[in-house]
Amino acid sequence: MSVRLSSTQDYASLLDRYDTWMFDCDGVLWHGDRLIDGVVEVLEMLRRKNKKVLFVTNNATKSRKSYKGKFDHLGVEAHVRSKDEIYGSAYAAAVYLSSVVKLPKQKKVYVIGQSGLEEELHEEGIAFLGGTDPADCTLAPFDLSNFELDPDVAAVVCGLDTQINYTKLSKAFQYLTRNPECLFVATNEDSTYPSADGLLPGAGSISAPLRYAHGKDPVCTGKPSSTMLDCINAK
Structure with missing residues (x-):
């Protein structure tokens, strides 16, 4: 109250x-x-x-x-x-993986997100793929027959990504569904965020297609989730 x-x-x-x-x-x-x-x-x-x-x-x-x-x-x-x-929330996601669930050092993360998220993962010693990689920032059709699953990917982390596309969603979906142990992490669940000229779709809107296709909710590391407090305490 x-x-x-x-x-x-x-x-x-x-x-x-x-x-x-x-x-x-x-x-x-x-x-x-x-x-x-x-x-x-x-x-x-x-x-x-x-x-x-x-x-x-x-x-x-x-x-x-x-x-x-x-x-x-x-x-x-x-x-x-x-x-x-x-x-x-990007730092919280990285800390959640490194210090809360203690992702093994040899494991990797598939990223839907931007350079800020990649930088925080790097600072925590977590290898990643996807994200800003030009190979994934494409509007070319996704060909599942040419996709090879990296066996070291143990988590998918989804944040705000202004270059979201079908390739990124498809690869993330493959990692989540082909490996039942793969973690699904979202930096936050905000449906929108305020820009200088008005509201725009937020990180929660980026992860929404994966949640719907996968049929499971991610662990959220942003406000108001208690996971962010766990990450703060972990440091």
């Missing part, structure tokens, strides 16, 4: 109650490239009180390194590597 804070004492009590504060980014810290008033002051106050500050986002097209650039550009303090404070 939500409670309206109406006094200085209410705010002080709320601050004392929690040691860790998690913030969404788009619409909470900024709108597009415009910082929301008061953000820097609130975050500085939390740090002065020795609170742990974390930033979470379902944007799976960017890596933490890319997101750090935006924080720096807008003048918002945020750390990666020295102490992880930025958690995107």
Whole structure:
């Protein structure tokens, strides 16, 4: 149940109650490239009180390194590597595979997604195929008779992919259905996401055809899934 804070004492009590504060980014810290008033002051106050500050986002097209650039550009303090404070759904998917399910090092991931997701998988030491590979970013008809299953692929990870096509969906479907042990992971289930000019289909819309064809739901590593918290705790 939500409670309206109406006094200085209410705010002080709320601050004392929690040691860790998690913030969404788009619409909470900024709108597009415009910082929301008061953000820097609130975050500085939390740090002065020795609170742990974390930033979470379902944007799976960017890596933490890319997101750090935006924080720096807008003048918002945020750390990666020295102490992880930025958690995107792409990073959560990579951590889920490396630290939660502990994917064996020799195994690979088939990716439906963009370079940010690939970068996070690479940082976690996970080999992958698909994704931005030009061979998969094609509008040519998919020929199943010429497709060879890579036996080392143990998971399919699906994020937002603005170059989604039938080849990527078909390959992912083959890995999921031919190998009953193959994991199905989605970075998030957002049906849409806000662009500067309006709503566009989100990562959940990209994974939807696979969910329907495969008849199974993926493990979601983005907000509001508890899996993201598992990934944060794993680090």
